[in-house]
Structures are given as C-alpha cells and as structure tokens.
Amino acid sequence: MRLIVPLQGVVQGRGGLFVGSLIPCCLFYFLQLYLKRRRSPPPPPPPPDSDSSSELPRTSSRSSLFTRGNSIGRVRVSSRAAPLAKPPDSPYYIGLERVKTDPYDRVTNRDGIIQLGLAESTLCFDLLQRWMSENLMDSLMMQSDGSGFDVSTIAMYQPFEGLLEVRVAFADFMSRIMGGNVSFDPSNMVITAGGTPAVEVLAFCLADHGNAFLIPSPYYPGFDRDIKFRTGIELIPVHCRSSDNFTVTVSALEQALNQARKRGSKVSGILFSNPSNPVGNILSRETLHAILSFAQEKNIHVISDEIFAGSVYGVDKEFVSMAEVVAASASGDFDKSRVHIIYGLSKDLSLPGFRTGVIYSFHEDVVSAAKKLMRFSSMPVPVQRILISLLSDTRFIEEYMAAHRQRIRDKHFLFVEGLKQLGIPCAESGGGLYCWVDMSSLLTSYSEKGELELFEKLLSVAKINATPGTACYCIEPGWFRCCFTALADEDIPVIMERIKLLAEPSTS
Amino acid sequence: MRLIVPLQGVVQGRGGLFVGSLIPCCLFYFLQLYLKRRRSPPPPPPPPDSDSSSELPRTSSRSSLFTRGNSIGRVRVSSRAAPLAKPPDSPYYIGLERVKTDPYDRVTNRDGIIQLGLAESTLCFDLLQRWMSENLMDSLMMQSDGSGFDVSTIAMYQPFEGLLEVRVAFADFMSRIMGGNVSFDPSNMVITAGGTPAVEVLAFCLADHGNAFLIPSPYYPGFDRDIKFRTGIELIPVHCRSSDNFTVTVSALEQALNQARKRGSKVSGILFSNPSNPVGNILSRETLHAILSFAQEKNIHVISDEIFAGSVYGVDKEFVSMAEVVAASASGDFDKSRVHIIYGLSKDLSLPGFRTGVIYSFHEDVVSAAKKLMRFSSMPVPVQRILISLLSDTRFIEEYMAAHRQRIRDKHFLFVEGLKQLGIPCAESGGGLYCWVDMSSLLTSYSEKGELELFEKLLSVAKINATPGTACYCIEPGWFRCCFTALADEDIPVIMERIKLLAEPSTS
CATH class of the missing domain: 3.90.1150.10 (Aspartate Aminotransferase, domain 1)
Structure with a gap:
C-alpha cells in the first residue's frame, strides 16, 4: 500500500488517472531498460552444500548419489542456531x-x-550445608502425612507448573523475604527450572517476534541471550546516567519509546531488575509507581525481575516489590494484569544448581500460557520436594x-x-x-x-x-x-x- | 523478482521494451481506476483496547489518563501466547x-x-523404591572420592549441558540398553530437563521458522506442542497404512517431500519415533538405512526419537539405534552430521518426574548451539547426582x-x-x-x-x-x-x- 498512498495525491489531484499512471509506467520502462542492459549471467550452480542440489534430475542411481556424498557436503543447521x-x-x-x-x-x-x-x-554455605545434612533425606523420603517413602511421589508425572505445595511454599517465602508487606497467590504462580526460562517464557507470552521491550541500561548481559536467542524480541536500552546513580526516569522511557515507534518498532513492555543488576541500587516506591503509570498510559507490560529481592543489605533503603505497588493502588487506577514478576532461588538462597525460577503474573492468560510452556522447563519433582521442606522451614529461612x-x-x-x-x-x-x-x-x-x-x-x-x-x-x-x-x-x-x-x- | 521474470520473455522478444512496459502500465492504470472508485472510508477509530490508543495527543494530564484506565482495557498477551x-x-x-x-x-x-x-x-516401582531407599542419600551426599557431603557440589552453577560424569553415565547406559552394539560419545551429548525440551531444542537448531519436518503418521500427539508452540516449524504427516503395519516407506517420504516442495515448503528433516509411538512397531535396520539414504539424497536431517529404546519387549525383533546404522555404514557413504537422536528416562526408567532428556547429535554445531540453549532447560544438579549413581549401578540396571x-x-x-x-x-x-x-x-x-x-x-x-x-x-x-x-x-x-x-x- 505504501506505493499507492503517495500516488493517491496525484490521482485525486488535477493530474487525474493519466498522470498517476504515467509516472510509474515511465519508471517501469527505465527499470526494464536497465535490467535488459545488465542482464545477469545465468545463476551459478548451487554451492556444494546447498539444499537445492537435491533437486537435480533423479536419473543417477542411489549408489552414485552416495559416491558424491561428500560433494553434497555437510547438512546445515538452522540460520538461528548458526550464530x-x-x-x-x-x-x-x-x-x-x-x-x-x-x-x-x-x-x-x-x-x-x-x-x-x-x-x-x-x-x-555453612548454613545450607547444615540444613541439607539434617533434612535432605526427610524432604525427599517423608510424605506430608508423615508416612514413609513412596517412590511414585517423585517418579511420576506431576503438573508442569509445579505442585500446589511448592507454589504455596514459594508464595509464603516470597512474601516473607519482601518484608511481609505483600502476599502472593499460588494460582498466579508458575514454577520454572531457573530464572532464565522464567524470563524467556514470559517474554514469549508478552510480545511477538519483532516487538521490543524497553530496558533501562546498564542491564544484566544475560538478558540478551534469555530474550534474543529464541523469542525474536528486540531489547531497547534506555540509557541511565551516573548523575542519577543509573536510575531510570520517565522522560528517558518516553524518549526511548518515541524513538522506537518512529523506527517502526512496536514496544510491548518494560523489563527491569530491582534491585538493579549490575548497579545494585534499589528502586524507590515512587520510581516503581512512575514506571507503572507510564506503562498504563502506553498500554504496555511491566516485567519486574526481583531475583535479588532477598539480597538487599543496605540499611537505609527497603526493597519494594512491584506487587506491593499494584496492591497499594486503588483498584481503578491500574490494569494490574500488565504486571509480571520474575523470581528465583539462585541468588537469595544461593542455589543456582537447583535451577529454580518463578513467574508471577496478574494476567490469567499469561499464567495459562506459561503453564503449558512449562513442558519445556518444568522443575523435576525431587527438587520440588526438597524445596517444599526448605521453604517451609520458617525458622531456618x-x-x-x-x-x-x-x-x-x-x-x-x-x-x-x-x-x-x-x-x-x-x-x-x-x-x-x-x-x-x-x-x-x-x-x-x-x-x-x-x-x-x-x-x-x-x-x-x-x-x-x-x-x-x-x-x-x-x-x-x-x-x-x-x-x-x-x-x-x-x-x-x-x-x-x-x-x-x-x-x-x-x-x- | 517474480513480476520481472514472466515479463522477461516479452522484453526479450519482438515486442521489445515498449510492449514489455505497456502491459504493466495498463494494468496499473486500471488498478488506480478501481481503487479510486471504491475509495475506502476513513479508518475506524482504534478499538478501545488497541495499543495505538496511546498515540492520542498527550494533552490530557496523567490523572485524567488514569480515570479512563478501564477504557484503555486490559493489556494483551502476544498473538503466539493467546492460543x-x-x-x-x-x-x-x-x-x-x-x-x-x-x-x-x-x-x-x-x-x-x-x-x-x-x-x-x-x-x-518396587525395584525403583528399593534402589531409592537404599541409595538416594548416598547419591546426593557422598562425593565420588568417598568423602562426605559438600553442599557446594549440588548448590553451585554447573555446565548447563550436564556434568561430564552424568554424560559418561548416560553414554554407558544408552549403549547398554541398546544391546551394546553401539557406543555413544559423551562430548556429542547434551542433557536436558526432559525429552520434550530435547525435541524442541533440536528442532530449533535444525530448521528455521516456516520450514518443515516430515513425520510418519500416526505420530505422538505431543510433537505438535513440542515443535509448533515456539519453533514455528511445520510438521508434515507422511501417512502410513495398516496394510504396512504403519511402517513408513521411502516412496511415501518421496511423495510427501515433493508435495511439500510444490507448496513452497522447505523440508529440513525427518522426525520419527523408534519404537514407533503410537503403533509400537520397531523399525528394521533396512528401514532405517532407507530413511538415512533418503535423507542423504535430499540433504536433510534425520531425528530419531529413541525414548522407548529400552522398552522393547518383543521376542522376535531387536531394537536398532540410528546411531548403530550410522556406525555400520562406510564412512564415505553418509554425512553422519545429519543424524540426531532423542533419548530420556521418562519411559525406560519410569522416571518422568525426574525430567530427564538427552540430545545426541553427530553435528558439532548442533551440540554447541544446544549447549547454549540449555540455559532454558538444564537439569538441576541434585537430579544429576542421583542419576550418576543410578545409571552407574550396572547390576541394578x-x-x-x-x-x-x-x-x-x-x-x-x-x-x-x-x-x-x-x-x-x-x-x-x-x-x-x-x-x-x-x-x-x-x-x-x-x-x-x-x-x-x-x-x-x-x-x-x-x-x-x-x-x-x-x-x-x-x-x-x-x-x-x-x-x-x-x-x-x-x-x-x-x-x-x-x-x-x-x-x-x-x-x-
């Protein structure tokens, strides 16, 4: 349609249909003239490893095809896997x-x-070592009713999104480490085999191939792989400066969004870490509120990566979860279904080897879709059993x-x-x-x-x-x-x- | 270029440049005439939940934007997540x-x-129950040198593709259950959190969005989700019939491939289960050889899903791995890098709750890419520790x-x-x-x-x-x-x- 639109002015103007047709006709004439002059030589034979070489007439016998096995060369991987x-x-x-x-x-x-x-x-690790030494066996082998080991409780298929018990344990644990100011609903929660698949699955659910997320920079370099490897979503850095201690501002978001839209990008959301990774600063309640307002105004998603929520050590600043900002807002203010939280145990419980992540979303379709995608990243049941015991041991936690x-x-x-x-x-x-x-x-x-x-x-x-x-x-x-x-x-x-x-x- | 090619004949013929330009010029004239007559009414205002509603002139204050928060409506999930x-x-x-x-x-x-x-x-489960009761704790807590528990061996980051010890154990185990006729190289192996991500990751590496795999049907219904949810690869059923006991033939593959190519599909590989799922028949060495020959001739990949390899119970037919067919062929016959095998423990060891899969590939780029993609589906280290003990216990196995x-x-x-x-x-x-x-x-x-x-x-x-x-x-x-x-x-x-x-x- 882009070609038609500029010509519409001509067509509708005094020049009418004739002029509107004459211009492209002349252009087409000169294009053909040009093409005829530099008529390209016949296309070169396909390279030896080209797929199209298999389109040769099938006169040669199978055995002769095999003798040229090496001339066909090695089969190629996909263009998305090659890099x-x-x-x-x-x-x-x-x-x-x-x-x-x-x-x-x-x-x-x-x-x-x-x-x-x-x-x-x-x-x-001294504390983890003690807990594991004392409790690992029971956590795997004792049933919740106190009865003995039953291998079917760890061996069989279980819901990909995590057992209800592990989601309940996570909801309690997350609320606890976030100061008890916010509660989490286990039915909004999906347990994943690591924070990394949590980010990817969420990205997949919120944006389409070719869409973009705004992301305050400097940002965690792993996001490039988490998001760009497979989802086809672009990450647009929103540059923050040392003069603001690298805290994002709404005007910077606004500017990045406008530039992206001018370039034709569809921005589907904002992704950020709180506490920020790599800076380590903690986003204030006001900043979170401003980000949410901005997202509401632009009708885009908010992904808050809170994987360091329990690793806050400053004395003057408390961590505030985006979930708390949502809960504190009057119900009419925000469409909370745009808010999604990433969590995991690799940092706060020092258990990256356990591959434990959480998607927490206020959007029921995101929860439903993420549950189905958990077939690719579900947490093995033995690990779930250990975590149910560990996270429920409130004294230890x-x-x-x-x-x-x-x-x-x-x-x-x-x-x-x-x-x-x-x-x-x-x-x-x-x-x-x-x-x-x-x-x-x-x-x-x-x-x-x-x-x-x-x-x-x-x-x-x-x-x-x-x-x-x-x-x-x-x-x-x-x-x-x-x-x-x-x-x-x-x-x-x-x-x-x-x-x-x-x-x-x-x-x- | 499609428009140019048919006109080239005219341009090169007697009609020359003039006729070659006149035809498209006339067509363009009538197109404009048509467009002018049915000029469409102005586009309707964007629907209330449209993203473009945020493009309204920003005269309204932020608070007034919020009061119409509900009129903006709920934010949408991606079009790929919606279904x-x-x-x-x-x-x-x-x-x-x-x-x-x-x-x-x-x-x-x-x-x-x-x-x-x-x-x-x-x-x-009686046998598994006994083994787990006796060995679960040692497998998690004893180090390979016999020393005591060290939590860092299960808590810390480990290679996403699996510890070398677990890959060695898998290589031995797979060779054992496949009758010892074939050996597996741990460096060609990537351990995944389930057979499902093994299929998806492999598909991602072998074909691009819009490409297709041939798949003999009837086939396992889960492949639709494994492959279609995220990779964008099409599955083209190659219909098998009861008269052949649902065994695929090269002529059926040939026909399906030709039809697919006529439709413009690029076929990147053949995916099949052996033993077949859902039929349960076992592919003969000859059939495997024919499939491999076909793939070689067409320069496409072969994905052999051998997840039921150890669940063969017939007395008259032995299971043959595609790896064995590759090994038995003279080195010049086949480009073995086109062969990839899926394995896992959900079926043969009745451990779906352990989420254990294997990608075995003869293509080093596929192995490299799959290793990197394991950030999304890596197996937790505690599970790896249990499996190292279990798979190495040859008497039990x-x-x-x-x-x-x-x-x-x-x-x-x-x-x-x-x-x-x-x-x-x-x-x-x-x-x-x-x-x-x-x-x-x-x-x-x-x-x-x-x-x-x-x-x-x-x-x-x-x-x-x-x-x-x-x-x-x-x-x-x-x-x-x-x-x-x-x-x-x-x-x-x-x-x-x-x-x-x-x-x-x-x-x-």
Whole structure:
C-alpha cells in the first residue's frame, strides 16, 4: 500500500488517472531498460552444500548419489542456531570462558584468574550445608502425612507448573523475604527450572517476534541471550546516567519509546531488575509507581525481575516489590494484569544448581500460557520436594536470610573499602551480589575501546574477570560489575594488590 | 523478482521494451481506476483496547489518563501466547484433562475414568523404591572420592549441558540398553530437563521458522506442542497404512517431500519415533538405512526419537539405534552430521518426574548451539547426582531392564488377549508402553467423526481415556492408542467389561 498512498495525491489531484499512471509506467520502462542492459549471467550452480542440489534430475542411481556424498557436503543447521554455535562475542561471556581456563584457587592456584563475573554466593554455605545434612533425606523420603517413602511421589508425572505445595511454599517465602508487606497467590504462580526460562517464557507470552521491550541500561548481559536467542524480541536500552546513580526516569522511557515507534518498532513492555543488576541500587516506591503509570498510559507490560529481592543489605533503603505497588493502588487506577514478576532461588538462597525460577503474573492468560510452556522447563519433582521442606522451614529461612544479608553487607564493605583505598569509587548500592565500580581513572582512553582494553588488561595482566559496562550497554565508559559474594575475606587484598599494580605506570 | 521474470520473455522478444512496459502500465492504470472508485472510508477509530490508543495527543494530564484506565482495557498477551491460553482442542489433551476430573482408583473410585492415555509405567516401582531407599542419600551426599557431603557440589552453577560424569553415565547406559552394539560419545551429548525440551531444542537448531519436518503418521500427539508452540516449524504427516503395519516407506517420504516442495515448503528433516509411538512397531535396520539414504539424497536431517529404546519387549525383533546404522555404514557413504537422536528416562526408567532428556547429535554445531540453549532447560544438579549413581549401578540396571521388559511383555499379553476376546485386534508391536488398537468395529460411521464419537463414548460411558488415531494424524479411522503399563492386572477385566458393554447394542 505504501506505493499507492503517495500516488493517491496525484490521482485525486488535477493530474487525474493519466498522470498517476504515467509516472510509474515511465519508471517501469527505465527499470526494464536497465535490467535488459545488465542482464545477469545465468545463476551459478548451487554451492556444494546447498539444499537445492537435491533437486537435480533423479536419473543417477542411489549408489552414485552416495559416491558424491561428500560433494553434497555437510547438512546445515538452522540460520538461528548458526550464530549460537560460534564462540561468544559479549565480554561478559568471554570473561566467564577465560576463567575456566585458569581459575584462581587460594590454595592450589594462587596465580589463576579471580572470578568477579558470576553473581553467585557462597557466603552462607555453612548454613545450607547444615540444613541439607539434617533434612535432605526427610524432604525427599517423608510424605506430608508423615508416612514413609513412596517412590511414585517423585517418579511420576506431576503438573508442569509445579505442585500446589511448592507454589504455596514459594508464595509464603516470597512474601516473607519482601518484608511481609505483600502476599502472593499460588494460582498466579508458575514454577520454572531457573530464572532464565522464567524470563524467556514470559517474554514469549508478552510480545511477538519483532516487538521490543524497553530496558533501562546498564542491564544484566544475560538478558540478551534469555530474550534474543529464541523469542525474536528486540531489547531497547534506555540509557541511565551516573548523575542519577543509573536510575531510570520517565522522560528517558518516553524518549526511548518515541524513538522506537518512529523506527517502526512496536514496544510491548518494560523489563527491569530491582534491585538493579549490575548497579545494585534499589528502586524507590515512587520510581516503581512512575514506571507503572507510564506503562498504563502506553498500554504496555511491566516485567519486574526481583531475583535479588532477598539480597538487599543496605540499611537505609527497603526493597519494594512491584506487587506491593499494584496492591497499594486503588483498584481503578491500574490494569494490574500488565504486571509480571520474575523470581528465583539462585541468588537469595544461593542455589543456582537447583535451577529454580518463578513467574508471577496478574494476567490469567499469561499464567495459562506459561503453564503449558512449562513442558519445556518444568522443575523435576525431587527438587520440588526438597524445596517444599526448605521453604517451609520458617525458622531456618529467618536465620538464613538474616545471615545472608549481614554477610553481603560485610563483604560489600570490605570490597568497596579496598577499592576506595585505591581511589576507585563505586556507585551507591544496597542490593545484589556485586558492586558497580567506576574504573574510568584506569582507562587509557575514555571510550568503549579504552574500556575493552582495560577489561583485557584486567583479565590477562591482573588476572581478574570483571564485567565491563559495555557488555551491559552502559554509555559511560569505565564502569565494571564486580561480584564479591564468592570471595573469601583474604581474597580481597589479593584483588586490590593486583589492581594497584595495574594502576601503576609500567616500568618496562 | 517474480513480476520481472514472466515479463522477461516479452522484453526479450519482438515486442521489445515498449510492449514489455505497456502491459504493466495498463494494468496499473486500471488498478488506480478501481481503487479510486471504491475509495475506502476513513479508518475506524482504534478499538478501545488497541495499543495505538496511546498515540492520542498527550494533552490530557496523567490523572485524567488514569480515570479512563478501564477504557484503555486490559493489556494483551502476544498473538503466539493467546492460543496457548485457551483450552486444548486435541482429543489427546482433552482426554488427559477429563481424567483429572474423575480419576479411576481401584480402591477409592472404582467408577472413575481409567487412564489409557498417558505413556507412563508403574510396573517396576518396587525395584525403583528399593534402589531409592537404599541409595538416594548416598547419591546426593557422598562425593565420588568417598568423602562426605559438600553442599557446594549440588548448590553451585554447573555446565548447563550436564556434568561430564552424568554424560559418561548416560553414554554407558544408552549403549547398554541398546544391546551394546553401539557406543555413544559423551562430548556429542547434551542433557536436558526432559525429552520434550530435547525435541524442541533440536528442532530449533535444525530448521528455521516456516520450514518443515516430515513425520510418519500416526505420530505422538505431543510433537505438535513440542515443535509448533515456539519453533514455528511445520510438521508434515507422511501417512502410513495398516496394510504396512504403519511402517513408513521411502516412496511415501518421496511423495510427501515433493508435495511439500510444490507448496513452497522447505523440508529440513525427518522426525520419527523408534519404537514407533503410537503403533509400537520397531523399525528394521533396512528401514532405517532407507530413511538415512533418503535423507542423504535430499540433504536433510534425520531425528530419531529413541525414548522407548529400552522398552522393547518383543521376542522376535531387536531394537536398532540410528546411531548403530550410522556406525555400520562406510564412512564415505553418509554425512553422519545429519543424524540426531532423542533419548530420556521418562519411559525406560519410569522416571518422568525426574525430567530427564538427552540430545545426541553427530553435528558439532548442533551440540554447541544446544549447549547454549540449555540455559532454558538444564537439569538441576541434585537430579544429576542421583542419576550418576543410578545409571552407574550396572547390576541394578541389568536387573531393572530385564524386569521392565518382561513385565511390559506380560501386561501387553494380558491386555491384547482381553481385547482379542472381544474381537478387537491390535497392530503388531514389540516396543513402547501402549498398543495400537483397531476399534473400527465399534464405529457407528467409518470416518473421523465416527472415531471422535467413539472417543467421547469411551470417555463418558465406558469411562476410559484412550487416544484416538485422529489425534495422531492417522488416516484410517477407528484406531486408538491404549497405554497399559500403569494398570494392575485386575484393572484389565474391568476395562474389557466396560468396552464390552459399549459394544453391545443399547437396550434403551
């Protein structure tokens, strides 16, 4: 229709039908003239590995076809899988891969690469070790009525979205770690085999191929894979700045949305992490309210990734769930069905090996669709059984969460203090297993290139893997995400020493 | 270019450029004339729940926008999720849902619906119960070096494709249950959280959106969801007939491929189950060879779903893995990278609750891409630990597999004999947890409609859920898949009695 529309003016104008036809006719004449002059040679034979080579006349016998088996060449993978088979190009994944080649160990490999790239915590493994030693057996083998082991309770098919008992346990647990200010309905909940499939399934349900989500940046680099690998949804960074401590503003959202629409993108939602990943700041109730208002006004979805909700260690700021903002609003104010929450146990309970995620949605169609998609990512029943016991052990959970927060706070203090001694500041943060470090003073040039050079120098010379801001779509060069919750206290001086050597001018 | 190509003949002919331009010019003139006459009225205002309503001039204040919050209406889910939120339309899923409303129990609900729709086995739960009672704790808590429990071995991130130990254990186990005639390389293997994601991930890697797989029918109805929900790949049934005991032939594949190509479909591979699901017949070495030859000739992929490989109970036919056919072929004959195998433990070890699947591929790019996609479907580490112990316990595995096969054979005999007494024949079968029953004698009309009426009568009157052939894309009406491995012996006469009553002419 695009061709017709501009010509309609001509057709409707005084020129009438004749002129409206003459213009394209002339254009077509010259196109044909051009094509005739540069008539292309006959198409080349299909490349040896082309699918169309199988369209050859079937005169050759099957055996002769086989002799040219190698000339047909190898069969091809899909064009969407081909890029996945290649080595990663994001510095985030490059760093993670590099650590595997020479991982630091404070006893056996003191010269190895220290991992600051992976958000995992070992701070409370003593508590988990105790609970598992005492309860793992019973959680798997005792029935809820106290009777003995029945293998059918773990071996047989169960609802893909999770047993009701595990959803009830999750609802209670999430409410508890979010300060008890909000309650969750197990029927709005779908349990997934990890936070990662929770993000992907939700994205699949909220937007179509070619649609887009706005996402305040810097953002968690894994979202690129979570969302771009298979859903075909575009992520549009909404750039936040150090002057706002990287907090998103409605005007930035508005601007990004308008630009996206001008480009022809259909924006279906806003995705963000709270506490933010990689910055670690906590979104205020006002900011959450503003985001929800913006989404309401634009009639788009809101996806709040709250996977670090229980890893809040700041003393001055409390975590507020988007679910709480929804509940606090007058019922007429918002269409709450646009709100969806991601949760999981990889961070707050330090159990990434358990592959545990949660989709919590106020939209019944999203819940229904996600339940069906759980055939691809359902949590094995033995793990559900363990989690029912673990999450329902409220005494343990209270003890664990208090220790978890306190120990992150202590480690954060040590780490940030160590950097401060070197004159390296961090963004203000109060949640997450990392801090957001301003290493711009170490850059040789204030640019993405300079940042990537520093990333490489950190990896190769200082033997530290920290995630550069460019992997998180940060527009200010020199910021790095450093995860500190898998470090022992004695590792921190080692890191600071290594950075110090890097900062000093080379003597060579 | 399609417009240009037919005109090239004119342009190159005597008519030359002038005629070649005159024809489209005239056509364009009449098109404009037509458009002008029926000029459409201005577009209607967007519907109240349209996304574009947010494009209204932003003169209204935010609060006034909220007061019309309800007029904006509810936000919409993606168009690909919307159909998923609806109730199922396949009789396979309708039947499964209906059983949940009134499940038969031989003690507490003798009038309930008997489940013959779900391929799960309880036949060897006594053996599993014993093994789990004795070994579950050690498998989770003992380290491979015999040292005590270390929570970090189950809590932390591990490779998404599965620990090397679990892949080695799977390679040994698969080789063992396939008669030891073929070996599997753990580096070609990716462990998934269920056979279902194994199918989806593989499909994603082998074909693009809009491409197609040929699939001999009748086929397992779950493939529709596995593949159509998210990959956008079309499944083209290759109809097999009772006269061939529903075994696929190369001429049928050839015909289906040609028809598909004529329709413009790009066929990327052939997907089939061996032992076949729902028929239960076992593909001969010759058939496998013919399929592979066909795939080689057409340069397409072969996906062999061998999830019932260890559930072969026939005495006259042995199971042959596609991997064995590949290994037996001279290296120049085939491009083995086109061969991919699906496996899992839901059927052969009766552990669907463990969500365990395997992708085995000879294509290194498929393995690489599938490893990365495992972020969405990786197996929790505690389950991997249990499976390492279970699969490595060769004495138990030998005992279990022998019992599993013997007990399926016995139950199959009872079930098929019971039907025979009623004059109802079954297709010849030697593998799987089901048989393929010819109930055409019970049809009131020999048609899909007649079959669906019988399905409904079985569900509502006889209170039996069996999967009708139409759900499996069978072209001959009257066939039903009946899963018998979750039945006790004493359930079988109950089923036969119910079918008998249905077969008798109603007295009312």
